[in-house]
Amino acid sequence: MREVRLVSRPVGMPTAENFELVEVDLPEPTDGQVLVRNHFMSVDPYMRGRMNDVKSYVPPFELGKAMEGGAVGEVVASANPALAVGDLVLHNLGWRDVALVPDKGARRIEAIEGVSLSAYLGVLGMPGLTAYVGLLDIAEFKPGDAVFVSGAAGAVGSVVGQIAKARGASRVIGSAGTASKVAWLRGIGFDAAFDYHEGPVRARLKEAAPDGIDVYFDNVGGEHLEAAISALRPYGRVAMCGAISAYNATDAPPGPNNLSLAVGKRLTLRGYIVSDHNRRMKDYLPEMSTWLAEGKVQWQETVVDGLENATEAFQGLLTGQNTGKMVVKL
Amino acid sequence: MREVRLVSRPVGMPTAENFELVEVDLPEPTDGQVLVRNHFMSVDPYMRGRMNDVKSYVPPFELGKAMEGGAVGEVVASANPALAVGDLVLHNLGWRDVALVPDKGARRIEAIEGVSLSAYLGVLGMPGLTAYVGLLDIAEFKPGDAVFVSGAAGAVGSVVGQIAKARGASRVIGSAGTASKVAWLRGIGFDAAFDYHEGPVRARLKEAAPDGIDVYFDNVGGEHLEAAISALRPYGRVAMCGAISAYNATDAPPGPNNLSLAVGKRLTLRGYIVSDHNRRMKDYLPEMSTWLAEGKVQWQETVVDGLENATEAFQGLLTGQNTGKMVVKL
Incomplete structure (x- = not known):
């Protein structure tokens, strides 16, 4: 499996040199962990802040380690009784093809007829x-x-x-x-x-x-x-x-x-x-689902293909190359 | 009686040339009006904004007319059954020795033993x-x-x-x-x-x-x-x-x-x-009165003497010449 690591902190616009795509061994899940084959990962503007070494509401990304961010995928191995192989999950270990997600780190999601899984990283996320x-x-x-x-x-x-x-x-x-x-x-x-x-x-x-x-x-x-x-x-x-x-x-x-x-x-x-407001998801999802069904809300994605292009997708996000949600298909 | 008029709009710090001290005839109160001999008038920072000809939450002062602002004084003639000669009142027609205050424009206040009337322009106002x-x-x-x-x-x-x-x-x-x-x-x-x-x-x-x-x-x-x-x-x-x-x-x-x-x-x-919050005065006054009585709140005034020095008092306010409330004794 591959992961994208932050190897130096960007000054100004991030460049290819700030990141490294690394192959690592596929781990075995234990103690409530699940192994997830990521289908989509998110790139979001807030990630730029986490690349700086400053105190903020979330700690900065660590140098030499894989970055993090929203991702959706399919459980391929499970040491968690609540999640079975084949389950679709949303979790926060994007920036890698396969993620070893800790206990309680993944939320099961439902596939919706005609809707890309990536919606959970955007309009439904x-x-x-x-x-x-x-x-x-x-x-x-x-x-x-x-x-x-x-x-x-x-x-x-x-x-x-x-x-x-x-x-x-x-x-x-x-x-x-x-x-x-x-x-x-x-x-x-x-x-x-x-x-x-x-x-x-x-x-x-x-x-x-x-x-x-x-x-x-x-x-x-x-x-x-x-x-x-x-x-x-x-x-x-x-x-x-x-x-x-x-x-x-x-x-x-x-x-x-x-x-x-x-x-x-x-x-x-x-x-x-x-x-701070995740408790509002229970109000948001039904209301948004209704608006989507009624055609009152439309959404669009800009999809970049492959983990090897994820840093370019992120740069593109910061320069406005996307219309609607920018996601990377893995 | 005398009044201070705004005769030109200041650019930057107001100067003596922006104001004029004018003698006018003493009017007779009619139709609910009262004539008030002002004892103290207030100068406040917000008045600087009213000297500019811009749309804001209160209309600008008019050129060639007396300015306005908080004042306390004593009723000297009354055409208002609710206010008698000798009553002490708070109103908004400062910047003059004697004010012809319209019906409902004055609120009766009580003299407090040992407390200057000017407190109604400051800590009690x-x-x-x-x-x-x-x-x-x-x-x-x-x-x-x-x-x-x-x-x-x-x-x-x-x-x-x-x-x-x-x-x-x-x-x-x-x-x-x-x-x-x-x-x-x-x-x-x-x-x-x-x-x-x-x-x-x-x-x-x-x-x-x-x-x-x-x-x-x-x-x-x-x-x-x-x-x-x-x-x-x-x-x-x-x-x-x-x-x-x-x-x-x-x-x-x-x-x-x-x-x-x-x-x-x-x-x-x-x-x-x-x-916007005048309704809170009923909560504020009792609480502040208690704090003052307990010595938990102390207050101070910078008192300038005479209407002829009111514009200097205002300039002094804008340059921080005051400690505590800046008032003009009339």
């Missing part, structure tokens, strides 16, 4: 729950709100916008980085979408939401956050989910120069981490 | 309520929290720190702009205080709160807010009350370059305006 919790619990979305989401063509952003529409938003605006993503967003029900490369975000947002916004779902930070603060109406809320514009920055990027508007506008900006 | 609401409702202070407050020697900041202590804070840290203010803060029970002119705020805060903080009460913005974001522990909260460092800025000041830390730390930053 962590990114979908991130969208749901961020919009409803963190930004306290209410029907009638106008919602702006950045990184709107990504795994999280595309779900945010569609949940907002399904729950009665007055207007949903998305930003993305290419014309084809913008076209896709319009196709899946966004009321307005723009390519942030085409002029200042503040001006584009003003055109797209002339009456302002009530909620900003921030995947990007930087100029987007500043533009949103200007556009927010009184009592507006910001769910701070990520700041992909800064993940590869080597110097501290400038902060929003209009943050003091939050006083007079009574804004709330709130950061969150989805793993 | 809007600034005190600002401290209470910001700390307890907006920043959701809990006993055991470590609290940092900037502008800590001001009317609001000094009350924030003392309420935090009275309600069981584990540690209260204040910043101020002179050595004598810092000494005063230590004297009234702050666990640590520093002069922000003495080195970077981030380093001074780190010394004063080596284990970090849970709540930041922001009166200042800018470098203070950035330092606080760095020092905040997971699930920390920021009450955004004001940003005096930027009130006279002619260019947009830089924003905090570490705001994206709010994601991983799950921070909440929330702006507020005290007038």
Whole structure:
């Protein structure tokens, strides 16, 4: 079996030299472990943070060891009475062809007719729950709100916008980085979408939401956050989910120069981490399943083939090569 | 009677040329109005914002008209059956010796033995309520929290720190702009205080709160807010009350370059305006009265004499010439 290890910490954008693809012996499961043949692994923006040696809400990836991340696969050997060979499972030991998953580290999932298993890494998994919790619990979305989401063509952003529409938003605006993503967003029900490369975000947002916004779902930070603060109406809320514009920055990027508007506008900006909110999965999954069945939510994936291309997939994610969820097929 | 009018809009720090002291005829009250001889008027940082011609939570002061603001005084003529000559009242028509206050524009107050009437402009008034609401409702202070407050020697900041202590804070840290203010803060029970002119705020805060903080009460913005974001522990909260460092800025000041830390730390930053929370006065006044009687809260005033010096008092407020509440005795 093969695994991708982090061998040096990236400075700025990760490069091929930061990673190594290594062959290792296939282990035997013992004491509740299961051996899982991974079918798909996830690449997600938060992984960039774990490549830095800084204290954060999760410890950094260790140098010389395989990285981790969401994956789905099939049990091929089991020392766990609760999991049988052939069971499909979701677990956190991606970045390898075959994973030795510890007791309680794998959750059994059901194959759904016509739906790729990889959905459990996206719309039915962590990114979908991130969208749901961020919009409803963190930004306290209410029907009638106008919602702006950045990184709107990504795994999280595309779900945010569609949940907002399904729950009665007055207007949903998305930003993305290419014309084809913008076209896709319009196709899946966004009321307005723009390519942030085409002029200042503040001006584009003003055109797209002339009456302002009530909620900003921030995947990007930087100029987007500043533009949103200007556009927010009184009592507006910001769910701070990520700041992909800064993940590869080597110097501290400038902060929003209009943050003091939050006083007079009574804004709330709130950061969150989805793993604090896993209890909401039981509410999310039935609701999302209904929306999917009704066609109210559409999703898309960008699939890269093979573990040997996983680091390129990750780099592509950081530069916006994906539309919808970026996954690696193993 | 005399009144202070705004005759031109300040660019940067207000100057004498922006204001005019004008004599006007003494009017007669009719239709529920009362004529009030003002004893004290308030100067407050928020007034700087009203001098700009921008849309905000309150309309800007009008050019050529008397400014407004908190004042306390004595009814000298009344066309209002609810208020008699000799009654003491709190109202919003400061910046004049004598005010013609409309029906329902004045609230009767009680003289308290040994307490200056001006307390109703400070610890028993809007600034005190600002401290209470910001700390307890907006920043959701809990006993055991470590609290940092900037502008800590001001009317609001000094009350924030003392309420935090009275309600069981584990540690209260204040910043101020002179050595004598810092000494005063230590004297009234702050666990640590520093002069922000003495080195970077981030380093001074780190010394004063080596284990970090849970709540930041922001009166200042800018470098203070950035330092606080760095020092905040997971699930920390920021009450955004004001940003005096930027009130006279002619260019947009830089924003905090570490705001994206709010994601991983799950921070909440929330702006507020005290007038949204006036219903809390009924909770605040009894509690503060008890603290004052028990000596748990001390307060101080900087008193400037005469309406002719009111604009200087306001300028002094913006440059930190006050310790405690800045008021003008009329």
